Amino acid sequence: MKVAQYSLYFSFFIFLVISVFSEAYAKEASTLNLRGFVEPVFSVELESAQRSYRLTSQSNFDFYGKIESDGLRIIPGQLLTIKNKKIKKITVSIN
């Protein structure tokens, strides 16, 4: 009778162990990678105001480069005063 009792206890113990392990592994995860992108854009706007010119540039990325107008180096956003000289071209160099 004792043997049967111990057998019952042992069976219950095994059942508990299996249950715990089953519970521990009854979980799983999977991932979804999302990626969005924004293309780089750059624009230059030259605005004349009386005898001066305002050159503004806009970009959505950091860059090393320069903006030149007829050999004059222009800092984006800088207010230019060019006397008796017409701007023929603006060169933008982005490295």
Added chain:
Amino acid sequence: MKKLLTLALLSSMTFAVTDSATLNLQGTVGAVVDISVAALSDATNLDLTQSQSNKKVATVTEQTNTTTNFTVTVSSANGGKLKNGSREFSYSLAYGGQGVNLATGTTYTRNPDPLNANSYDVNISYTGQAAASMAAGDYTDVVTFEIAAN
């Protein structure tokens, strides 16, 4: 008469030493859960300058062998934002047609459906913004789908 009594006594002694025992047999099938994500190419090619409404980006398949309810939790690594360094872009997800609270994560309770795989669409929505108003580059997030048997 004496022989008969002796025989009866021996018979009763034989019956007195009879005993029985039982052997319990039990088999166990552990709980198994499975979840897989089949991402579409659009999931990693989202043009953030164009608005999207319920654009399908993946199909998620859930499967368990449990006979009790189970749960599926959807969460975002960035709380519902695609990130480019410190820059953020908000978006929303629907899972199986239901909105997901990506800021806190959303848990869905499923009824048991042992051995059957059930698939759900994942759809993304966001409002596109002009490229000039956002820093150029890649914006990313990782969405985790976790299934757990109760």
